Amino acid sequence: MRILYVEDDISMAQSIEMLLEAEGYEVESTPYGKRAATLAKCWDYDLILLDINLPDIDGYEVIEQLREAGVETPVLIQSGLVERDDASKGQGFGVIDYLVKPFSKAELIERIQTILARARLGDGSEQAAGQAADESLAGKIAFKNAFGKLRFLDCLVVSLSPTGAALRIAGDAASCPERFALRLTSGLNRPCEICWTLKDKVGVKFA
Numbered sequence: 001m002r003i004l005y006v007e008d009d010i011s012m013a014q015s016i017e018m019l020l021e022a023e024g025y026e027v028e029s030t031p032y033g034k035r036a037a038t039l040a041k042c043w044d045y046d047l048i049l050l051d052i053n054l055p056d057i058d059g060y061e062v063i064e065q066l067r068e069a070g071v072e073t074p075v076l077i078q079s080g081l082v083e084r085d086d087a088s089k090g091q092g093f094g095v096i097d098y099l100v101k102p103f104s105k106a107e108l109i110e111r112i113q114t115i116l117a118r119a120r121l122g123d124g125s126e127q128a129a130g131q132a133a134d135e136s137l138a139g140k141i142a143f144k145n146a147f148g149k150l151r152f153l154d155c156l157v158v159s160l161s162p163t164g165a166a167l168r169i170a171g172d173a174a175s176c177p178e179r180f181a182l183r184l185t186s187g188l189n190r191p192c193e194i195c196w197t198l199k200d201k202v203g204v205k206f207a
Helices: 010-022 033-042 059-068 084-092 105-137
Strands: 002-006 026-030 047-051 075-079 097-100 138-144 150-160 164-169 179-184 189-198 201-206
Touching: 002 010, 002 033, 010 026, 010 105, 026 033, 033 047, 033 059, 047 059, 047 105, 059 075, 075 105, 097 105, 097 189, 097 201, 105 150, 164 189
Parallel strands: 002 026, 002 047, 047 075, 075 097
Antiparallel strands: 138 150, 138 179, 150 164, 164 201, 179 189, 189 201
16 A cells, blocks of 8 residues: 655654554655645555645645546545634545544554545445444434533544544534534543534544
């Protein structure tokens, strides 16, 4: 599996590149967005791990150039706290997921494995596999509406880490409040805050 890693923090880039290579991935890295766009147009990668703040062009411009050129390689954005407007912008470019800094090495590997597995399965199989995998992590988000009445929305957990989760919301993800309690059938009950929204999914960090 080949990964294009785009990060201008040299020490972080070296650390993550060593981690990925130890996991068996073939990694090519660059700190520049223009160089990344050129590489991704010329070579086949299984995943692009992309920072947003780069010294020449930002990560969203990299993605825009690739999509205009017909390159549909999955993109995992790694950045600081992602605002909901930023996530909506990424959605238009076909961004797969966001990983909010700081993140653990285990969380990074888990997210990469999930994205690559989805890419191998394809859209139809991905949905079926995702539903089967998520049945044990079904739950609800609980919040109070403007009148102080407790409300619930059904959700499925796409990924879970000690610091947060990605959730698939039943219905429109835009109906989610900024803060709520996540209650899972496994017994987990944690206050959450949304850090990104993507179609029917939301990413949350645990308070």
